[in-house]
Amino acid sequence: MTSALASDLSARSPETRFERQLAKILEHATAVFCEKGYENATMRDLSRASGLSLAGLYYYFESKEKLLYLIQKHYFTTVMGQLSERLKDVSDPEERVRTFIQNHLEYFVAHFKAYKVLSHEDDVLQDELGDEIFALKREYYHSCAGLVEALKREKGLKFNSRIAIMGLFGSINWLHTWYNPQVDGDAPSLARQIGDVFLRGIYATSART
Amino acid sequence: MTSALASDLSARSPETRFERQLAKILEHATAVFCEKGYENATMRDLSRASGLSLAGLYYYFESKEKLLYLIQKHYFTTVMGQLSERLKDVSDPEERVRTFIQNHLEYFVAHFKAYKVLSHEDDVLQDELGDEIFALKREYYHSCAGLVEALKREKGLKFNSRIAIMGLFGSINWLHTWYNPQVDGDAPSLARQIGDVFLRGIYATSART
DNA sequence: TCATACTGATCGAACGTTCGTTCCCTATTT
DNA sequence: AAATAGGGAACGAACGTTCGATCAGTATGA
Numbered sequence: 001m002t003s004a005l006a007s008d009l010s011a012r013s014p015e016t017r018f019e020r021q022l023a024k025i026l027e028h029a030t031a032v033f034c035e036k037g038y039e040n041a042t043m044r045d046l047s048r049a050s051g052l053s054l055a056g057l058y059y060y061f062e063s064k065e066k067l068l069y070l071i072q073k074h075y076f077t078t079v080m081g082q083l084s085e086r087l088k089d090v091s092d093p094e095e096r097v098r099t100f101i102q103n104h105l106e107y108f109v110a111h112f113k114a115y116k117v118l119s120h121e122d123d124v125l126q127d128e129l130g131d132e133i134f135a136l137k138r139e140y141y142h143s144c145a146g147l148v149e150a151l152k153r154e155k156g157l158k159f160n161s162r163i164a165i166m167g168l169f170g171s172i173n174w175l176h177t178w179y180n181p182q183v184d185g186d187a188p189s190l191a192r193q194i195g196d197v198f199l200r201g202i203y204a205t206s207a208r209t
Numbered sequence: 210m211t212s213a214l215a216s217d218l219s220a221r222s223p224e225t226r227f228e229r230q231l232a233k234i235l236e237h238a239t240a241v242f243c244e245k246g247y248e249n250a251t252m253r254d255l256s257r258a259s260g261l262s263l264a265g266l267y268y269y270f271e272s273k274e275k276l277l278y279l280i281q282k283h284y285f286t287t288v289m290g291q292l293s294e295r296l297k298d299v300s301d302p303e304e305r306v307r308t309f310i311q312n313h314l315e316y317f318v319a320h321f322k323a324y325k326v327l328s329h330e331d332d333v334l335q336d337e338l339g340d341e342i343f344a345l346k347r348e349y350y351h352s353c354a355g356l357v358e359a360l361k362r363e364k365g366l367k368f369n370s371r372i373a374i375m376g377l378f379g380s381i382n383w384l385h386t387w388y389n390p391q392v393d394g395d396a397p398s399l400a401r402q403i404g405d406v407f408l409r410g411i412y413a414t415s416a417r418t
Numbered sequence: 419t420c421a422t423a424c425t426g427a428t429c430g431a432a433c434g435t436t437c438g439t440t441c442c443c444t445a446t447t448t
Numbered sequence: 449a450a451a452t453a454g455g456g457a458a459c460g461a462a463c464g465t466t467c468g469a470t471c472a473g474t475a476t477g478a
Binding site: 419420421422423424425426427428429430431432433434435436437438439440441442443444445446447448 | 449450451452453454455456457458459460461462463464465466467468469470471472473474475476477478
């Protein structure tokens, strides 16, 4: 049960004490938001979970909303960065789509609490903060769409891209409601099976409007 | 923009005034919960939307939680009843799976606000109320699983049923985040395309654990 | 027929609680 | 000594809910 944020942000030494402590707070907050939901989680819950006083928390961020923003931004940015890294080594279009699926599943199975927060607290953030997170999500969607379009072009397939891709996103984003590692196996196995259904599905379909 | 609940419960004459008024309140509440989310929607919002005073609302139900329960129970029960009706006329296993998908999409495109409330306010209800809704959801899942298993048996297919079915549920439950009737077409067209991908997907896959 | 009694439906006003946030003060570190 | 980090106590606002009162109907009894 090692901490993702802590290992990302606090385990390495050159970081400041402030950043390390903030990372710990964000990690605890992620767990609380996951368990109770953003709206139902109170600042007093976060205080208890992080071992800081209520007032002490506000030394690290300016509002509960901003805290959620920091969490969402961190995980979205990280999973996208990891995807870019992985895609560097893959050139086959089908394999690139599989890499997307596998990266998504591996990352979010490894950070399952954060994954639930990102999925469930999808439209809580408003205004500038919300816009910024929305832009990240759109970028992530488009990176997937680009991979599918490339495959479609290479194989000369005909299908409605938007519906197919949204269907795929549905499959991999719905995981948080049912996934149980002991029943459903690890992330690579899951990614292969979901990838199989999706790829066979689009290979064989024909276009209609 | 005719009202589902009102046409279900209040348009016909033999119903009592109480039931008609409750149905209207439930319908307004569904719209408010859809727009603001259950936690963020206040009893004062519901009062404003339904044109009743805050206190007047409590003549019709005993708590905000119970109100959400009434909404969820109504829509789950109705979609399941409609599915049973439709399946009576269909015997071919593949066509029965397609009927499930089409029924689900048609019903929830027609009751889109309710659909968003059911999908998003998934785990809000607790204790007895939550158990009852959970049982309905499980029944709905099993009715789909039965159809897929029958098809699998008939065609001698090999794939992990749980993962395939959950993938399908993901595809059709994620709709609420992206579906736009003017871009994505009507429910039958959508159902056919999603059904195509899913069915071709499971026809061609082979089993592995 | 007309006063009386009762019911269903609705209201304004308030209740106690909990929320996110802030003020001001004290430790701790540098 | 100055800057950084944290805490105790309280704030106003908003929440879900409840209370007692009201008012339009309707049935009853003389």
